[in-house]
Amino acid sequence: MSITSPRPDGTGSRPGAPVSAPGQAEAGATPGEVAALIQEILGIDEMATDENFFDVGGSSMLALTLMSRIEQRWAVTLSLISVIQNPTPELLAGLIETTPPSEPVP
Amino acid sequence: MDIDLTGHIAGIPEEQFDHLDPSVGVLGCYAKVKLREADGRWRVTYVRGTDAGLLTAAVPLYASRMRDWPDPAYDPRTWALPPTVSEGCTAARCLVVGSFEERCSALHVGHSAREPGQLRRILAAMAQEAARQDRYLAFPYFPAAARDALSAAASGRIVWAPLGPEAIIRDLSDPGWEASLSKRIRYNLRHDRELIEAAAITGGHCSWAEIEDTASELIAKHNVKHGHVDHPEFVRARQRLWAGFPQAEHFVFTVRSPVVSGVEIAVVWRDELDLREMGLAGEEGPDRRAAYLDLAFHQPIRFAQARGLRLIRFGMEAGKVKAGRGAILQDLYGGVMTAADARRFADEHY
Numbered sequence: 001m002s003i004t005s006p007r008p009d010g011t012g013s014r015p016g017a018p019v020s021a022p023g024q025a026e027a028g029a030t031p032g033e034v035a036a037l038i039q040e041i042l043g044i045d046e047m048a049t050d051e052n053f054f055d056v057g058g059s060s061m062l063a064l065t066l067m068s069r070i071e072q073r074w075a076v077t078l079s080l081i082s083v084i085q086n087p088t089p090e091l092l093a094g095l096i097e098t099t100p101p102s103e104p105v106p
Numbered sequence: 107m108d109i110d111l112t113g114h115i116a117g118i119p120e121e122q123f124d125h126l127d128p129s130v131g132v133l134g135c136y137a138k139v140k141l142r143e144a145d146g147r148w149r150v151t152y153v154r155g156t157d158a159g160l161l162t163a164a165v166p167l168y169a170s171r172m173r174d175w176p177d178p179a180y181d182p183r184t185w186a187l188p189p190t191v192s193e194g195c196t197a198a199r200c201l202v203v204g205s206f207e208e209r210c211s212a213l214h215v216g217h218s219a220r221e222p223g224q225l226r227r228i229l230a231a232m233a234q235e236a237a238r239q240d241r242y243l244a245f246p247y248f249p250a251a252a253r254d255a256l257s258a259a260a261s262g263r264i265v266w267a268p269l270g271p272e273a274i275i276r277d278l279s280d281p282g283w284e285a286s287l288s289k290r291i292r293y294n295l296r297h298d299r300e301l302i303e304a305a306a307i308t309g310g311h312c313s314w315a316e317i318e319d320t321a322s323e324l325i326a327k328h329n330v331k332h333g334h335v336d337h338p339e340f341v342r343a344r345q346r347l348w349a350g351f352p353q354a355e356h357f358v359f360t361v362r363s364p365v366v367s368g369v370e371i372a373v374v375w376r377d378e379l380d381l382r383e384m385g386l387a388g389e390e391g392p393d394r395r396a397a398y399l400d401l402a403f404h405q406p407i408r409f410a411q412a413r414g415l416r417l418i419r420f421g422m423e424a425g426k427v428k429a430g431r432g433a434i435l436q437d438l439y440g441g442v443m444t445a446a447d448a449r450r451f452a453d454e455h456y
Contacts, residue, residue, distance in 0.1 A: 054171035080343040087146030
């Protein structure tokens with residue numbers, strides 16, 4: 001499958017959209033939303049939902065940024081190894097769906 | 107010998123793979139190589155050789171998806187190679203032969219196929235794949251025997267540089283091991299034990315899960331202090347991989363004193379103990395030195411002897427200190443075949 005993620009169109013997932021405030025995490029994640037988040041982190045215009053994060057300019061260090069942004073937005077703590085082993089927006093969205101939410105920091 | 111390419115190790119028989127290079131430790135064994143396939147930062151192709159249905163070679167070639175080398179120690183531009191050879195070796199332009207991690211490689215080619223004529227055919231298939239992808243072939247951290255076999259097959263088209271020694275203790279299961287060492291080394295070992303006792307060091311070992319947070323921080327800080335790129339989450343990623351490898355026993359040696367704390371990752375596989383990652387915190391001084399010596403040598407040696415393990419692999423750091431405690435230093439080499447030479451070699455021999 002090679003679907004291009006949503007272009008900036010006024011939706012909450014567009015590049016540059018503010019992330020959720022603490023305690024207001026969004027429920028679920030679509031592959032398009034994850035692709036848009038990666039586009040924003042890497043400063044790229046397009047990313048297909050089956051493209052590999054590391055093919056489009058990602059690195060191990062930038063994967064840490066991606067993990068942090070996913071946690072901010074969807075309240076899910078992923079490990080680096082899970083990102084490395086699930087490096088496409090489709091796989092990451094599935095991981096976000098199936099990973100239990102992080103414990104809120106008191 | 108028939109030669110083909112495959113993208114998955116699943117079709118290669120495990121037992122035959124693990125017999126290709128008897129010098130391979132846990133980091134080059136089938137199960138570990140299979141785990142590397144799940145790493146989304148790399149694509150892998152195996153050059154497979156078979157003769158009358160038996161596996162004679164299965165050489166992994168790793169192509170980075172990333173633009174930068176994740177570990178600069180693998181960047182051939184940091185090796186002592188002529189710039190004309192290494193200057194084009196970006197991560198995106200290299201096919202890495204053997205392994206991309208842990209500064210330890212293997213040549214997964216059986217004894218009979220290491221004869222220059224046979225190995226030349228395998229190397230030609232590797233060069234053909236490099237030419238197809240317009241990449242250099244990089245041979246990181248190969249021991250002298252593998253370097254010599256490859257050089258004899260490559261007609262001078264691989265240029266090598268020394269990368270430093272790896273330390274190994276063999277024959278530990280021999281009860282007379284220590285008595286067989288030189289007087290100087292036995293003195294060092296006795297003196298170490300006195301230092302350790304004087305510093306009131308408490309040692310032990312535990313599972314990775316028990317100490318993950320502390321150990322990740324200690325190891326990452328230790329590595330950064332020694333000039334390596336690291337982060338606690340990188341350490342976690344490296345260690346969590348072992349959870350997918352039940353054939354190996356993965357645990358942590360620990361040391362603690364009133365002023366020092368430290369950890370060392372240990373992996374037992376077959377009759378070998380592999381030690382690659384250490385973290386040690388505390389001010390420089392006799393106590394820290396004692397903790398280092400206990401963690402790096404004395405605990406692992408006692409453990410290996412108690413378990414009847416034959417060999418300890420210590421990695422590449424602090425070779426002189428390790429040689430002073432009975433380790434043998436084995437030089438490792440990095441080699442490059444340029445993209446242009448790979449094309450020529452493939453044209454001539456493939």
